[in-house]
Amino acid sequence: MAGTRTSTEQTVLQKFYRDYLNGSHILHYHNVLDAFGHLSFRHPLNPNIFIMSRNAAPATISSPNDLIEYYVEDSKPVDPNAAAGFLERHIHSECYKRYPGVRSVIHSHSEAVVPYTFSGVPLRACYHMAGFLGLEVPVWDIEDAQRPGDISDLLVRNVHLGSSLANSFAGSKQDGNDLPQHTVVLMRGHGFTVLAGNMEECVMRAVYTQKNAMIQTTALMTRAADLQTDKASKAIKYLSQKEVDDTTWSIPQSAHRPWKLWLREVEACNLYVNSA
Ligand SMILES: [Zn+2]
Numbered sequence: 190m191a192g193t194r195t196s197t198e199q200t201v202l203q204k205f206y207r208d209y210l211n212g213s214h215i216l217h218y219h220n221v222l223d224a225f226g227h228l229s230f231r232h233p234l235n236p237n238i239f240i241m242s243r244n245a246a247p248a249t250i251s252s253p254n255d256l257i258e259y260y261v262e263d264s265k266p267v268d269p270n271a272a273a274g275f276l277e278r279h280i281h282s283e284c285y286k287r288y289p290g291v292r293s294v295i296h297s298h299s300e301a302v303v304p305y306t307f308s309g310v311p312l313r314a315c316y317h318m319a320g321f322l323g324l325e326v327p328v329w330d331i332e333d334a335q336r337p338g339d340i341s342d343l344l345v346r347n348v349h350l351g352s353s354l355a356n357s358f359a360g361s362k363q364d365g366n367d368l369p370q371h372t373v374v375l376m377r378g379h380g381f382t383v384l385a386g387n388m389e390e391c392v393m394r395a396v397y398t399q400k401n402a403m404i405q406t407t408a409l410m411t412r413a414a415d416l417q418t419d420k421a422s423k424a425i426k427y428l429s430q431k432e433v434d435d436t437t438w439s440i441p442q443s444a445h446r447p448w449k450l451w452l453r454e455v456e457a458c459n460l461y462v463n464s465a
Pocket residue numbers: 226277296297298344379380
C-alpha cells in the first residue's frame with residue numbers, strides 16, 4: 190500500500206495502521222465485534238479514501254497487508270487487484286461521503302444492543318459514560334430503504350442502502366456541520382453503526398454503547414421485578430439534555446485512560462498479533 194510516499198507520510202500512516210489493528214482487537218476483546226462487524230478510518234493524507242481490513246474476522250488481522258484502501262465515492266478498491274473486502278463497506282463509504290468531519294466508523298452486531306433495534310424499546314443514555322448517545326438514538330429500518338430487486342437479508346449491500354443509513358444520522362455540511370447530529374444509529378434486526386472524528390473515540394463510543402445497552406437492560410429488568418411488589422415504584426430517570434451535553438464534552442478528555450488499558454489487555458492476550 191505504500192506506493193511512493195515520503196518517509197514522514199509513511200510514519201503517519203504506520204501509526205494509523207497500528208491503531209486500526211489495535212482497535213479491531215480491542216473491539217473483539219470487548220465482544221463488540223465477533224467474526225462479523227468492522228472498523229474503518231478515513232485516510233489521514235487523502236480524505237477521498239478510507240481504509241479497512243480485508244474480509245476477515247477482526248481478531249485475526251495482524252498486519253498492514255490485511256488492510257485495503259477504498260474510494261469514498263463508490264467503495265471501489267484503489268488497487269483493483271486487492272483481496273476481497275467486506276460486503277457492507279457501503280456503510281462506511283456513505284458516512285464518510287455525507288459527513289466530512291467523520292474520520293472513523295464502526296459497524297457492530299452486538300448482542301447486547303440488537304434487542305433495542307427491533308423491540309420498540311428505545312435505547313437511552315443511562316449513565317455518564319454514554320452521554321454521546323444524546324436524548325434519542327434513531328432506529329434505521331432497512332425495509333424502508335429497499336428497492337425492487339434488493340436482497341432482503343438485512344445487509345447493507347449497495348450505495349442506496351448505505352446512503353439511507355448515513356442520512357439517518359441527520360445533519361450535514363449544508364446545515365453548517367461536518368459531523369452528524371447523532372453519533373449512533375441502530376439498525377433494525379441487525380446491529381448498530383457509530384461515527385466519530387477519530388479512531389480512539391469511535392472505539393470508545395462503540396464499547397460504551399454496548400455497556401449502556403447492558404445497563405439499560407438490567408435497569409428495565411430490575412424495575413419490572415420491583416413493579417411486581419411496589420406499584421408506586423419510581424420511573425426510570427435517563428440523562429437530561431444538559432447532562433448529555435456536559436458529559437459529551439467532558440468524558441472524551443479522559444479517552445486516553447481506557448485506550449491504554451484496553452491496549453494492554455490485547456497485548457497481554459496471545460490471540461492478537463499486531464506487526465504494524
Ligand atoms: Zn452487519
